[in-house]
Amino acid sequence: MSVWLENAIARANSTSDWLSPIREASLATLKETPWPTRKTEAWKYTSLKSLERVTLSAVDIEYQDMPDEIDGFESLNLVFRNGQFDIDGLKEALPNGLTITYLPSAADSVKKASVEELSQIKPERHVFGLINDVLAEDIIRIEVAEGVSISQAIRITSLVGLNTESHTRVFVKLNKGASLTVSEHYQGNLESVNTGFVEYDICAEAKLEHYRFALQTDKSISIGGCHFKLGERADLNSTLVGFGSDLSRVDTDIIYDGEFANAKLNAFYLLDGKELFDLHATVEHAVPNCTTLENVRGIVADHAKAVFNGRIHIHRDAQKTLAELNNRNLLLSDKAEINTKPELEIYADDVRCAHGATVAEIDKHALYYLESRGISRSKAQVMLNFGFINELIDQMPNQILAEWVRPQIRNRFAQMEVTR
Template identity: 40%
Template sequence: MSDFQNVALQLAEAQHSPDWLQSLRERGALSWSSARWPTRKTELWKNTPLQPLQSDMPSRWAAATGTDWQQDIEQIDIDATRLVFVNGQFMAELSSDLPAEIVRFADADVAQRQVIEQKLGTVVDAERHLFAALSNAWVADGILVQVPRNRSLDKPIYVLNVSTPEAEPAVSNQRVLMVLEDGSQAELIEHYVSADSKQNGFVNSLTEVIVGQNAQVQHYRINLEQEDLLHVGGVHVNLHRDARFHGFTLAQGSRLKRIDYQVNHRGEGAHLELHGVYLPRNKQLIDYHTNVEHCVPHCTTNEVFRGIIGDSAKAVFNGRIHIHPQAQKTLAELSNKNLLTSPNAEIYTKPELEIYADDVRCAHGATISQLNETSLFYLQSRGVERAEAISMLSFGFINELLTQVPEQAIQDYLRPRLTTLFGQGSELLGQLDYE
């Protein structure tokens, strides 16, 4: 085992958790301790070194702080059921009164505990996803969202996860279990954020979503933490017959940022719509790995990711769609487009189609490019300054995905921040000379 694996097990042993979660924790600890630590030769991690975890090894659990962070962090302005976590600790005084459909693991009654025990850890494959095993070993609290049959939640669920620096590097573990029964609907917003001050934490976050027959989920995952924060996260989804999952994710990079999406089509007629944007700069790294399993016939997937990589940043995108032999009449499309705005920027993109059925319609593609010189010249000839022209074209590269975000409050939150980001010229757009 690596040094970090040993430290992580020590943290798990030192953590207090309910007895009824002990079985899952033990299974997670066993998977974590028996797993090989990823190296450059490990296919799923070959472009994403885990050295930051080894060099700045966290040795304690993060603690909740006061409310000073509110001066530096702007929340999404939305009428929603709000749950606030600071360094993984629930802040009841800053959160909404929770409806019956939402409960913390710590407050679950007998019936809710049974749901958590039966469902938690069943969507994610801890053997394939190393840090999901760690999440299981660390689980002590979390959120259960259970929407009854043919019901819709009155408001979106807004989970705000705030990270603040501490005297020593520390860890936090964040867990969400969402169970939608047949015919139900819900909207979940997960917002990971920190102040601009230098961070020294590690966040391990895992969301599991079970979408029943003819149920529908609108899910958002926004990662806008300061670049020194280490973050590994995952969204794992099971789609049953005629279920719908619409996802949007946007993230800036950090010294280590890895986000996995695992979606399993379990019932015929299920549909996945997944859009993503990543924006690393400086010397940041961001890695998106998506894996869609078409296990049954008549399911559809539309996946679109776009990245803008500047300065000396590095991005990794690995998108895999696996069509099983019995998954006839599948319709699946995957697109990944990347814009390099610096000669030192890097992108490793690998779209994959693995097809074992013969009656399917599937397509995938990836592009890597610089800004179009003709378009730049056109804007400059109309009096637009060069730096502003580059910013305009860069923003336009991802604006198509932003305009498709159904929740207007999220559009309103992101647009001014991205406009500011693109306006920083040399920081995001690098020093690339198009002349």
């Protein structure tokens, strides 16, 4: 077992609060779960050595930085600093039909109800999800009332400073016919450890527009997940943008709980140096007449390493399912690495399913053509790289977020040199 995990368990054993029923159950499971190694299928290509070696300060360090500004993006801002929630974010008046609750100070009845909700959507197989169950303290619950459409987005930002540890948890419920936009942001590039998990209960006919910007880089260790349950005729449109770091992993789970629900997942990741980014996406089609469209693209340079595992499971009763999974990758270096594993597991016979994966190099003829027209090699590389993922940026429903992320992507590309 990892020394870091042993220390985490020791801390958990001394914690007793309203969340103890979940903590105790997850801790018991965690103690029986082997620490992931290269022999663990879900961690076959992702080493946890950087986490095992990490040394963090026991002193609480106040984190003063603010979330990145997004001009024109109207949002209610919820901020975690080193895992501690900024309670001032709840002083702003909320739109009718929207409730945001800081659970540690909520009424006992609300806490009791939340214990019944938490960890019901996030699968138990996620080891770091169990760790988050055990260690997260400042937990936020967001709910939209039936039939209410919230025009303002909710922006959840996790800021992590040097030598600190952060464990954030949010639960979001959209009641029947409700609609909401949620944008998750993870920032930090210093040596630190962060687990960030969000569960989404999307009830019948509700609509969620979702973003996760996993932009932690350099020495940060960031492991988390976003987990969705879709009711009848529910609609999910999710976009994930990932940069690499010493260790960066995101697990997504989409669970269909009602017929005629739809989910669209677009994701892209950009890696350089010796960075690692690992994306595991699982879709459970447990009921008939649902649709999943999943499109994932990655660009990997230098000695960086990307891992993608996309699994779509069509249960026996999930007839009339439409599911498509496409993963495309671009390697910019002989030393870069991509491990991709798209999976279809089908037990129903009346379905339309497809999946595919490609790994390619940058088009040298296109690069030569642009250079022959007077465009510098570095600018030509940026143009070709940007074209590879621009389609997914164009598909982002919120164009303000799309315009905000574009210059960050361009700057990232400018640092990624083609060496093949």
